[in-house]
Amino acid sequence: xxxxxxxxxxxxxxxxxxxxxxxxxxxxxxxxxxxxxxxxxxxxxxxxxxxxxxxxxxxxxxxxxxxxxxxxxxxxxxxxxxxxxxxxxxxxxxxxxxxxxxxxxxxxxxxxxxxxxxxxxxxxxxxxxxxxxxxxxxxxxxxxxxxxxxxxxxxxxxxxxxxxxxxxxxxxxxxxxxxxxxxxxxxxxxxxxx
Amino acid sequence: xxxxxxxxxxxxxxxxxxxxxxxxxxxxxxxxxxxxxxxxxxxxxxxxxxxxxxxxxxxxxxxxxxxxxxxxxxxxxxxxxxxxxxxxxxxxxxxxxxxxxxxxxxxxxxxxxxxxxxxxxxxxxxxxxxxxxxxxxxxxxxxxxxxxxxxxxxxxxxxxxxxxxxxxxxxxxxxxxxxxxxxxxxxxxxxxxxxxxxxxxxxxxxxxxxxxxxxxxxxxxxxxxxxxxxxxxxxxxxxxxxxxxxxxxxxxxxxxxxxxxxxxxxxxxxxxxxxxxxxxxxxxxxxxxxxxxxxxxxxxxxxxxxxxxxxxxxxxxxxxxxxxxxxxxxxxxxxxxxxxxxxxxxxxxxxxxxxxxxxxxxxxxxxxxxxxxxxxxxxxxxxxxxxxxxxxxxxxxxxxxxxxxxxxxxxxxxxxxxxxxxxxxxxxxxxxxxxxxxxxxxxxxxxxxxxxxxxxxxx
Numbered sequence: 001x002x003x004x005x006x007x008x009x010x011x012x013x014x015x016x017x018x019x020x021x022x023x024x025x026x027x028x029x030x031x032x033x034x035x036x037x038x039x040x041x042x043x044x045x046x047x048x049x050x051x052x053x054x055x056x057x058x059x060x061x062x063x064x065x066x067x068x069x070x071x072x073x074x075x076x077x078x079x080x081x082x083x084x085x086x087x088x089x090x091x092x093x094x095x096x097x098x099x100x101x102x103x104x105x106x107x108x109x110x111x112x113x114x115x116x117x118x119x120x121x122x123x124x125x126x127x128x129x130x131x132x133x134x135x136x137x138x139x140x141x142x143x144x145x146x147x148x149x150x151x152x153x154x155x156x157x158x159x160x161x162x163x164x165x166x167x168x169x170x171x172x173x174x175x176x177x178x179x180x181x182x183x184x185x186x187x188x189x190x191x192x193x194x
Numbered sequence: 195x196x197x198x199x200x201x202x203x204x205x206x207x208x209x210x211x212x213x214x215x216x217x218x219x220x221x222x223x224x225x226x227x228x229x230x231x232x233x234x235x236x237x238x239x240x241x242x243x244x245x246x247x248x249x250x251x252x253x254x255x256x257x258x259x260x261x262x263x264x265x266x267x268x269x270x271x272x273x274x275x276x277x278x279x280x281x282x283x284x285x286x287x288x289x290x291x292x293x294x295x296x297x298x299x300x301x302x303x304x305x306x307x308x309x310x311x312x313x314x315x316x317x318x319x320x321x322x323x324x325x326x327x328x329x330x331x332x333x334x335x336x337x338x339x340x341x342x343x344x345x346x347x348x349x350x351x352x353x354x355x356x357x358x359x360x361x362x363x364x365x366x367x368x369x370x371x372x373x374x375x376x377x378x379x380x381x382x383x384x385x386x387x388x389x390x391x392x393x394x395x396x397x398x399x400x401x402x403x404x405x406x407x408x409x410x411x412x413x414x415x416x417x418x419x420x421x422x423x424x425x426x427x428x429x430x431x432x433x434x435x436x437x438x439x440x441x442x443x444x445x446x447x448x449x450x451x452x453x454x455x456x457x458x459x460x461x462x463x464x465x466x467x468x469x470x471x472x473x474x475x476x477x478x479x480x481x482x483x484x485x486x487x488x489x490x491x492x493x494x495x496x497x498x499x500x501x502x503x504x505x506x507x508x509x510x511x512x513x514x515x516x517x518x519x520x521x522x523x524x525x526x527x528x529x530x531x532x533x534x535x536x537x538x539x540x541x542x543x544x545x546x547x548x549x550x551x552x553x554x555x556x557x558x559x560x561x562x563x564x565x566x567x568x569x570x571x572x573x574x575x576x577x578x579x580x581x582x583x584x585x586x587x588x589x590x591x592x593x594x595x596x597x598x599x600x601x602x603x604x605x606x607x608x609x610x611x612x613x614x615x616x617x618x619x620x621x622x623x624x625x626x627x628x629x630x631x632x633x634x635x636x637x638x639x640x641x642x643x644x645x646x647x648x649x650x651x652x653x
Contacts, residue, residue, distance in 0.1 A: 003307050004280040011490075015489040015490035016489060020249070022439055025443075026242070026445065026446055028244050031488075112459035113459070114459075119471075129416045161466065161467055163419070170414050171414060173329070173330040174349075174374035175354045176350075177354075177374035181380060182382065182414065182417070183415050189370060
């Protein structure tokens with residue numbers, strides 16, 4: 001195996017062409033009149049829903065109305081009144097019957113409605129994928145325009161796992177018919193705190 | 195796949211027997227291509243994104259040695275075990291050894307064209323390991339015991355009724371049920387149970403960042419994440435060309451990838467794996483399998499820039515009407531036709547000819563690979579190396595003989611016109627490969643040379 005490493009690297013070195021420069025990093029050149037509205041439109045187009053809320057009480061009220069009598073877990077202390085306590089350190093498989101997981105995102109991206117979430121915001125990596133419905137809370141001021149801005153934000157931050165999530169899990173593998181809820185969440189609600 | 199070798203044109207004939215299905219396949223892929231156009235046109239700076247992506251990949255290929263070393267070092271620091279595989283056989287052995295060490299004989303796998311290229315599933319099955327593909331399209335073709343026909347849409351060749359029959363047989367759905375929502379829900383139940391019970395997960399890799407040692411996996415279904423975050427062992431398999439220099443380069447590729455592939459603004463999940471979670475093992479297999487050879491070919495090396503979006507397939511008039519299986523290789527379509535001859539020039543000698551050279555593939559390619567030019571160049575290499583199909587080689591020889599002498603050319607033209615006019619059956623028959631699927635043109639009364647002599651010279 002060590003042989004293969006040496007052989008591959010030797011072949012690469014021998015065969016790679018003359019050095020070509022790495023181009024300059026791209027920046028956002030097309031600006032949105034209203035990035036938040038664009039984020040909401042794209043999110044709706046890809047099967048999610050956006051809800052503007054003034055405070056955490058409104059989020060609790062919304063969840064109580066729309067997700068009654070369900071297993072709800074959350075990483076937000078502000079939502080402890082409506083979520084299960086002591087769920088954090090269990091075997092990830094045990095979250096299979098979580099109806100709604102509510103987590104925070106670092107920021108959202110207007111061009112594609114993606115939300116950047118690292119594992120410290122998930123508690124366990126499986127949470128945003130295994131739950132039946134996902135809700136994410138972001139601040140309105142934390143919506144950037146494009147992925148170029150997004151990676152400026154991420155910069156050299158350290159994480160074990162991070163992901164962009166844009167809308168609910170989906171597939172169109174059967175005759176290009178779009179179906180939400182392939183393996184992961186069947187729905188995604190984004191609470192935008194003003 | 196087949197005991198008896200059939201080339202692209204013979205396999206296309208099989209696909210083309212059902213004309214209605216060909217039309218449906220053609221229209222479905224054109225619909226995806228149209229969605230790509232809409233998404234691309236929504237980004238005014240689209241062309242500068244393509245140019246940046248192309249330049250980043252040119253830089254990668256020109257500095258691949260150092261980037262690989264940097265990536266490996268950073269991945270190791272992150273707690274990832276890095277393996278190197280010279281070819282498909284070594285890749286398969288490495289994966290099997292990891293599983294043996296863990297005492298695992300059942301695993302799940304999300305989409306990885308590399309493992310298709312290496313025929314990992316067949317290898318593991320032979321060694322008593324059960325593999326369940328978790329991408330819905332891949333699971334469908336796996337149940338049908340077929341390879342994927344498209345790298346992004348693995349079962350694009352299948353009608354929902356056929357999928358309903360497969361699910362009825364394997365998953366117990368009601369007979370005749372072909373509703374995509376119902377069938378997807380059935381697959382969800384079946385696959386979620388598998389996710390919960392498997393200890394090892396294999397994923398592919400879309401991008402691997404040298405600077406940080408992290409790798410990015412993009413899915414819409416969330417199957418790569420479901421597998422990796424629940425499994426005790428995560429094995430990620432990648433070709434050595436998947437490296438990019440910096441994390442920040444991801445913005446360029448993630449903006450291009452899914453817009454080019456399906457017209458979506460981004461995949462639902464773009465997951466950045468940097469470290470295993472506590473108690474988990476993370477392995478990464480770096481695979482050559484001919485890539486260093488392709489790197490040595492100046493005319494063909496930039497095929498290694500490919501990010502596997504499949505835009506070239508969706509737009510290709512030949513692919514859309516011949517189906518992915520007609521390419522008899524893991525990666526079909528125009529890009530597959532310039533990658534495959536590198537692996538085996540004889541077996542895949544037919545593929546560079548499976549193109550009209552219209553250039554649409556090159557126009558939609560997000561990393562600006564000159565696909566149609568490479569197809570043309572492969573034709574020349576293949577004929578020169580003596581791998582051209584016998585009929586084609588003979589036709590070329592006759593052509594060379596005819597065109598090399600003005601006398602023979604003039605008389606051959608005359609004879610041709612005479613035969614087409616007075617004895618059309620000598621031309622319009624099955625022995626004439628050109629007549630197959632084409633109408634012969636109306637015969638002109640005289641050649642251009644004759645016309646010129648009569649009309650221009652006399653002036």
